[in-house]
Amino acid sequence: MGFENFGTVSFTTEAKTEEFITYLEQGKVMTTRCKKCGTAYFPPKMDCPSCLDSDVEWFEIADTGKLVTYTTVHYGPSGFEDEAPYTLAIADFDGLRVFGRISKSVDENDITPGMAVKVVPVKSGEEKIAYEFQKV
Amino acid sequence: MDDVAIIGVGQSVFARKCGVNIRELCFDAFKEAMEDVDIENKDIDASITCSAPEYDKQRTPSGLISEYLELTPKPAFYVETVCSSSTTGLRVAWSLIKSGLHKVVAVIGFQKMSELNSREAAERMGRGADIMWESPFGITMPGGYALFARAHMATYGTTEEQLAKIRVKNASYGAKNPKATYRKELTLQDIMESAPITSPLKLYDACANADGSSCIILASADVAKNVCKTPIWVAGMGAATDTMTMSGRKSITGLACAQDAAKQAYEMAGINPQDIDVAEVHDCFTISELLAYEDLGFAEPGKGVQLIEENQTYADGKIPVNVDGGLLSKGHPIGATGGSQVRTIVRQLRGEATEAQVKDPEIGLVHNIGGVGQYGNVIILRR
Numbered sequence: 001m002g003f004e005n006f007g008t009v010s011f012t013t014e015a016k017t018e019e020f021i022t023y024l025e026q027g028k029v030m031t032t033r034c035k036k037c038g039t040a041y042f043p044p045k046m047d048c049p050s051c052l053d054s055d056v057e058w059f060e061i062a063d064t065g066k067l068v069t070y071t072t073v074h075y076g077p078s079g080f081e082d083e084a085p086y087t088l089a090i091a092d093f094d095g096l097r098v099f100g101r102i103s104k105s106v107d108e109n110d111i112t113p114g115m116a117v118k119v120v121p122v123k124s125g126e127e128k129i130a131y132e133f134q135k136v
Numbered sequence: 137m138d139d140v141a142i143i144g145v146g147q148s149v150f151a152r153k154c155g156v157n158i159r160e161l162c163f164d165a166f167k168e169a170m171e172d173v174d175i176e177n178k179d180i181d182a183s184i185t186c187s188a189p190e191y192d193k194q195r196t197p198s199g200l201i202s203e204y205l206e207l208t209p210k211p212a213f214y215v216e217t218v219c220s221s222s223t224t225g226l227r228v229a230w231s232l233i234k235s236g237l238h239k240v241v242a243v244i245g246f247q248k249m250s251e252l253n254s255r256e257a258a259e260r261m262g263r264g265a266d267i268m269w270e271s272p273f274g275i276t277m278p279g280g281y282a283l284f285a286r287a288h289m290a291t292y293g294t295t296e297e298q299l300a301k302i303r304v305k306n307a308s309y310g311a312k313n314p315k316a317t318y319r320k321e322l323t324l325q326d327i328m329e330s331a332p333i334t335s336p337l338k339l340y341d342a343c344a345n346a347d348g349s350s351c352i353i354l355a356s357a358d359v360a361k362n363v364c365k366t367p368i369w370v371a372g373m374g375a376a377t378d379t380m381t382m383s384g385r386k387s388i389t390g391l392a393c394a395q396d397a398a399k400q401a402y403e404m405a406g407i408n409p410q411d412i413d414v415a416e417v418h419d420c421f422t423i424s425e426l427l428a429y430e431d432l433g434f435a436e437p438g439k440g441v442q443l444i445e446e447n448q449t450y451a452d453g454k455i456p457v458n459v460d461g462g463l464l465s466k467g468h469p470i471g472a473t474g475g476s477q478v479r480t481i482v483r484q485l486r487g488e489a490t491e492a493q494v495k496d497p498e499i500g501l502v503h504n505i506g507g508v509g510q511y512g513n514v515i516i517l518r519r
Contacts, residue, residue: 015268042383043269065517069290069388070184072335073274077258080274088279090382099270099383108335113290130272 005127009079011066016046019058024081029131031096032056042096065093066134067115072108091117091133102133110135140233141360141367142517143240144172144353145479150317150467151518152348153250158197159204162246165351165475166205174352174363178355181238182211184228185340186221186245187471189214189251190260201244201355216471218264219420220506221245222350223474223513230370239356245476246349248470257345264507266381278342278421280382280508282334285423287388289336292438296336297424299329301444303340306419306458310453310465313429315476317346341422346467350475366486371499372407372516374400378509385509389438393512394431401501401514404434409433412455412516413497414484416477418505419462428503429457432514446499451492457482459492474504474513485519 003021004011020043023030033040034048035055042061047054068090076084087102089111098119102111116136121128144401147170148154162185183205188401194200198514222245229241249257261277278353288294307322322340330339360367376396377458379385386392396497402408416430429440434455443449449457460480462468463473481500483489502515 003268006268008274010272011263011267012276018493036390043266043381055394069283071279071286072332073279075258075276075278075333076255076274077262077276078255079259081255086274087353088273088275088283090283090385090388097383099273099275099381100271101273109437113287 008083010130017044020044023058024129024131027121029061029119029121031061032058032059034039040096040119042098061096061098061119062093064116064118065091065098067111067113067117067133068097069113070102070111083088087111089133091119093119100131100133106135139357140230140370142352142358142370142478142490143355143360143364144169145351145368147315147350147472147479148348149315149478150346150348150469150476152190152317152344152346152467154248158246158248159200160193161243161248161347162201163205163347163353164241164397165349165472169351169353172364173290173449175240177206179240180207180210180242181240182232183207183242183244184213184215184225186215186225186243186249188216188218188221190371191247191249207242217506217511219418219468219470220474220504220511220513223351223478223502223504223515224375224511226352226354226478226515227373227375227472227513230373233354233356239359241351241354243354243460243469243475244349245472245474247471248347249345249469250347251418254345260392270381275382276334277476277508278334278337279421282337283382283422284427285336285397288423291389294426294441297324297328298441299341299426299469300324301322302419302422302425303464305450309459309492310461313461313466316461316465317344318461318465334413337421337423343420343463343468346469348469348472350466350472352475352478352480366378366480368485368519370515371518372401372403372405374398374404374514376400376512380510390427390431391512392503393509394428394505394514397512397514398432398503401516405516405518407499407516412480412501413460413499414456414494415501416460417457417503419458419464420468422464424505425458425462432465432501432503446478451494456494459494474502477502477504478515481517485517508512510512
C-alpha cells in the first residue's frame with residue numbers, strides 16, 4: 001500500500017518510502033537513517049543527497065518527545081472543514097522533529113509547549129491511517 | 137554597486153474582487169509605472185511575470201500579459217516563489233541588466249485570488265507546504281505562522297495584545313491608503329475580540345486574500361538617468377530558502393531565510409540595520425511583522441515587542457514599518473505583493489508618499505517572504 005490513505009486528504013500515492021505505511025499498520029512510527037554518513041531524517045528519505053547513496057535503514061522514533069509548538073485550526077481548508085477544530089503541532093524526539101496532530105482526546109487548555117508526548121499510529125474510518133501525538 | 141535602478145513603479149487598487157480579467161488587472165499597474173518614465177513599450181527589453189499559478193485557468197500567463205501590454209516580440213517569462221514571486225522577479229531583472237544582456241526590464245506581479253472561494257484558496261495555500269508529509273494533516277498558511285506565534289510566546293512571553301498593536305498601527309495607515317483593500321482603522325478591542333482562526337491568531341491578525349497587480353521597471357544607470365526624475369538604486373539584495381517542511385526548521389521563533397537574506401543584503405549595501413530609514417516587511421500576519429523586526433536586526437531576538445510597545449515603527453518612530461498599511465490592510469494578492477512593497481519604498485525615497493511620508497528617508501528596505509518562511513528576499517534601495 002502506498003500513501004493514498006495517509007492523513008485526511010492525501011495528495012501522493014507512489015513513493016519509495018511506502019514502508020512507512022506498512023510500519024504504521026504494524027503500530028510503529030519509523031523513519032530512516034543513511035547507513036553511510038549516519039544522518040537521520042524525518043520525514044524519512046530513501047536517498048541521501050550528501051552521500052549520493054540510497055543505502056538507508058529504518059528505525060523507530062524515540063518513545064517520548066517534547067512538544068515544541070502547536071496551533072488549533074478553527075477554519076479548515078477544503079477537505080478538512082468537518083474536522084475543525086483540530087490541533088497541529090511539532091514535537092522533538094531526540095533532536096528529530098515530527099509534524100502532526102495532537103490527539104482530540106487532549107483538551108487545548110491542557111497543551112503547553114515543553115510537555116512530554118508520544119507519537120502513535122491511528123486509524124480512522126475504513127482505510128485512513130496516520131499518526132498523532134498523545135500526552136504521556 | 138549602484139548601477140541598476142528602479143525607474144518606474146505602479147500597482148492596481150487591491151480589492152477582494154477586482155471584477156476584471158488578469159490582463160486588465162495587470163494593465164492598471166503597468167500604466168502607473170509607465171507614467172513615471174519617459175520610455176515607450178518598445179524600449180522594454182524583457183518582461184518577467186510573477187504569480188502563484190494555481191489560481192488561474194490560464195496557463196503560462198507571461199505570454200498573455202506581454203501580448204496585452206504590447207511587449208511582444210521581446211522575451212517574456214514567468215517566475216514563482218509563491219508570496220515572494222515579484223521580488224524574486226526583481227532579483228532576476230537585476231541580473232539581466234547587470235550582465236549587460238538587457239537595459240530595461242519590467243517585473244509584473246499579479247494575483248486574482250477571487251477565482252477561488254476562501255476554502256479552496258486555503259486548500260491551495262495549504263499545498264504550498266509538503267503535500268506528502270504535512271498537507272494531509274490539514275496545515276494552512278495561517279496555521280504555519282501560528283506555530284511560530286505560539287513558540288515565540290512560549291519562549292519570550294510575547295502576548296496576543298502585543299501582536300494586536302501591530303494591526304492597530306497598520307490599520308491606521310491602511311485607512312489612508314487609497315489602494316488598500318481594508319481602509320478602516322481598528323481598535324485593540326476590535327482585534328482582541330475577533331474570531332479565532334488558528335490559535336493564537338485571530339481574524340484581524342491575518343491579511344485578506346485580494347486581487348491586485350504591481351509593476352516595477354528597472355534600468356541600467358545610463359538609461360535610468362535620462363528617463364526619470366529620481367532613479368532609486370538597488371543597493372543590496374539577499375535571498376535564501378528554508379525547508380518546505382515545518383518539521384525541518386531549526387528555528388521556530390524566527391525565519392532563518394529572512395535572517396540569511398538580510399545579512400546578504402546589508403553586506404552588499406555596506407550598511408547596518410540602524411541605517412534603514414523606512415521598511416516594508418511581509419506582515420501576512422501580525423506575528424510575521426514581529427518576526428521581521430527581529431530577523432532584520434531592528435531588535436534583538438525576543439525584543440521586537442518593545443518597538444511596537446514604544447510606537448517606534450510608526451512613521452515618526454525610530455524605524456517606520458509598513459506605513460502603507462502593510463499586507464494586513466492592503467490585502468495580499470500573492471504575486472503582486474513584493475512589487476507593491478517596492479512601490480511603497482520607492483515612493484517614500486522619492487518623497488512622494490503623500491498619505492504617510494516618512495521624514496526625508498535615504499535608505500529603504502523590502503522584506504518579502506514566500507510561504508511560511510520557505511523563501512526569503514530582502515532588498516535595500518537607496519535614493
